[in-house]
Every structure is written in C-alpha cells, then in structure tokens.
Amino acid sequence: MLTINGRGVRLCDGVTRRDALKIGALGLGGLSLPDLLRAEQRAGIKGSHKAVIMIYMPGAPPHQDMYDLKMEAPSGIRGPFxxxxxAVPGIQICEHMPMLAKVMDKCIPLRSVHGSPNGFHDSFICYTGHNWAKQPGGLVVPRRPAGAxxxxxxxxxxxxxxxxxxxxxxxxIGLSPNTGYPPYGSTGYPGFLGxxxxxFRPSDRHVPTNRLGVPLPGGRANMKLNGVTLDRFGNRKQLLTSLDAFRRSHSGDSSLAGLDDLNRQALDILTSSRLADALDLxxxxxxxxxxxxxGSP
Structure with a gap:
C-alpha cells in the first residue's frame, strides 16, 4: 500500500486526513502501487512525458496580496488590494493580475502554505518538502552547508x-543561481540521491555580452562540439573513461560515485543539439x- 505520512489533522467531521487517505485507498479495492502500475500497463496507458516548470520566488509578494486576500480579516492582516x-466561479485573486484571472481554470492555487517553525525563512521545505533542520542524519545547525x-x-x-x-x-535542469544562505541553498541539490x-546548470559565466550586459548570440557554444569530429570526440570519450577508471582504483573518495552518469549526461548533451536549441533564445x-x-534563461 502506498502510504502518505503527515501530521494527523482532524477534520470537522472527526475524520483525520490520514484516515481519509486510507479510506480512499480502500475505495480502490486496496490496490498497491505495483498493482496500479500493472493495471495501467495492461490498459496501454503510457506516460505523457510532460515537463514541469517550477518558478520559485523567495522575494515574491505575500500570499494575502496575491491569491488569498482575506477581505474578511482586520485591516492589519488583509492586503491593501x-x-x-x-474564470473559475468562487475564486478571486488580486486586482493586479487580470491576465492570470482569465486562465485561472488552468491553475490550482494552494492556500495551505506555511512557514518554517525554526524562526527563520526556510525555502528548503519548498524545494524538498522537508524541514531544513531535520535531515535524514538527524538535526543540523541552521547555517551549515548542505551535505550529500x-x-x-x-x-x-x-x-x-x-x-x-x-x-x-x-x-x-536548474536555471536559478545558488544562494549563500543555506536554508535557501540550491533549488537543484540532489542530496542523498547522488x-x-x-x-544541470547551463553556465553563462563566459557568455559574451554587450555594454549593457545583455548576452550576445552564441553564449551557449560550450554545449556544442564546435568543429570537433565525432571520431575525435569518441577518442576523448575513451580517454576520459580510462582516466576515471584509474582514478577510482586509486582513490577511496566517495564523491566519485555517480561520475559515470554525469559523464554520460555531458556526452549526450554534446552529441545532441536538443538542449542547446531549447536554450537558444x-x-x-x-x-x-x-x-x-x-535576459538569460
């Protein structure tokens, strides 16, 4: 059975959210996750391969000024707008977002947002779903660097x-910069997954710009072979594989784990124009x- 852990919040009818999830699972005949996947396979249901774009704004306006204006609240709490x-009856948003209001039938506003109980702004919980101070290895000090x-x-x-x-x-693919404040940290940190x-962060550090700082065409040339033939590239790939094997055999450094996958990803990017074309503004x-x-993506 697929279990969803969480705090047992009791609803007005006396049923906890966790109980409701269990009841819903029983309503499916007690199917486990593998059973559901096998049923999808027999039915010929395939993944849609949709992409998800997460835009996280640590400095965005507060919730009560955008999606939950709380007009019934006292003036010191509700927003000024x-x-x-x-487009959805019963859903209202801020007067300064008229274009979003027209497509609200394609959006889902979440009004259960909460902050960190640690007393500091904790974006980590929005990246991962977990509290920064409660890592798998135990409690951590708020400002220590992220670990593997x-x-x-x-x-x-x-x-x-x-x-x-x-x-x-x-x-x-991550386009946002890393922050120096650990609870914000990196939106793309892999943690214990390796x-x-x-x-993958396309680097723009060496992108040529004009005098106004606007990137010039060709700034993503480091994702293309740029005149290197496939035969020569294959020789470089073979040399890299040999060097990595030698390094592993003479080092006990655990940080080397996962390099094979990283190298494979890098080689795939260089031999395919898909990513470079997608990022070519x-x-x-x-x-x-x-x-x-x-601006630059």
Whole structure:
C-alpha cells in the first residue's frame, strides 16, 4: 500500500486526513502501487512525458496580496488590494493580475502554505518538502552547508524515478543561481540521491555580452562540439573513461560515485543539439521575449 505520512489533522467531521487517505485507498479495492502500475500497463496507458516548470520566488509578494486576500480579516492582516473575479466561479485573486484571472481554470492555487517553525525563512521545505533542520542524519545547525546525505530537491527525485525522456536532455535542469544562505541553498541539490541527479546548470559565466550586459548570440557554444569530429570526440570519450577508471582504483573518495552518469549526461548533451536549441533564445519570437523581459534563461 502506498502510504502518505503527515501530521494527523482532524477534520470537522472527526475524520483525520490520514484516515481519509486510507479510506480512499480502500475505495480502490486496496490496490498497491505495483498493482496500479500493472493495471495501467495492461490498459496501454503510457506516460505523457510532460515537463514541469517550477518558478520559485523567495522575494515574491505575500500570499494575502496575491491569491488569498482575506477581505474578511482586520485591516492589519488583509492586503491593501481589491479582489477580482476569475474564470473559475468562487475564486478571486488580486486586482493586479487580470491576465492570470482569465486562465485561472488552468491553475490550482494552494492556500495551505506555511512557514518554517525554526524562526527563520526556510525555502528548503519548498524545494524538498522537508524541514531544513531535520535531515535524514538527524538535526543540523541552521547555517551549515548542505551535505550529500540531506534531503533531495523535487527535481532530483523526478530524475531518479523517471529519468530523461529524450537523449541529450537532462531530466532535471536548474536555471536559478545558488544562494549563500543555506536554508535557501540550491533549488537543484540532489542530496542523498547522488550527484548524478543534481540539476544541470547551463553556465553563462563566459557568455559574451554587450555594454549593457545583455548576452550576445552564441553564449551557449560550450554545449556544442564546435568543429570537433565525432571520431575525435569518441577518442576523448575513451580517454576520459580510462582516466576515471584509474582514478577510482586509486582513490577511496566517495564523491566519485555517480561520475559515470554525469559523464554520460555531458556526452549526450554534446552529441545532441536538443538542449542547446531549447536554450537558444535567439530562436524565440521577439515579441515573446519582450513580454517576459530580455535576459538569460
């Protein structure tokens, strides 16, 4: 049986949320997760290979100014803005988001957001679903660096369970920068799943820019072979494999685990243009770029 752990919150009818989940599972005939997967296989149901884009804004406006204006609350609690109707009857959002209101039937606002009980802003719980101070290895001090045995981010979990849908495209790509504050940390940290499931981060450190700092075309050339023939590239791949094997045989460093997968991902990226093309903003409609703002992905 697939078990969902959580705090036993009792509902108004006396049934806890955990009990409700158990009742729902029994309603499926007590099917276990493997049973459900086998049933899908027999029915010919295949994965949709949809991509998920997570946009996390540590400095975004508060919830009561966007999706839950709490108009019935005292003036010191509710936001200063007025609500507007949306495409979904009964759901209102902030007056400054009229375009989002038109497509609310394609959105799901979550109003059960809560902060960290540690007394500091803890974005880690939004990346992983777990509290920063309660790692698998036990309690940690709030400001210590993330470790290899810590909780993995959601993207790393998807990478481990689903893998990549296309050769040459990593299953988990992270475009946000790392922060210096550990509870925010990295949105792409793999934790105990290993470095091979960390977010692939296209580096823009050496991208040529104009005098205004806007990236110029060709900034992602490091993801292409750039004149290197496939035969020569194959020789480099063979040399890299030999060097890695030698290094492992003469080192007990556990950080080397997962390098094979990392090398495979890197080689797939170099021999396929899928990722480089997907991140090439010069191919995007200029009107779309203007709408989102000029910048690097």
């Amino acid at each position: 007025q609500p507007i109707d949306t 045995g810590d909780w993995p981010s959601m993207g790393a979990v998807v990478s481990r369970l689903q893998g990549s849908a296309n050769v040459g495209v990593p299953p988990f 470095i091979s499931h960390g977010a 010069s191919k995007e409609d200029p009107a779309v770029r203007e709408r989102y703002g000029k």
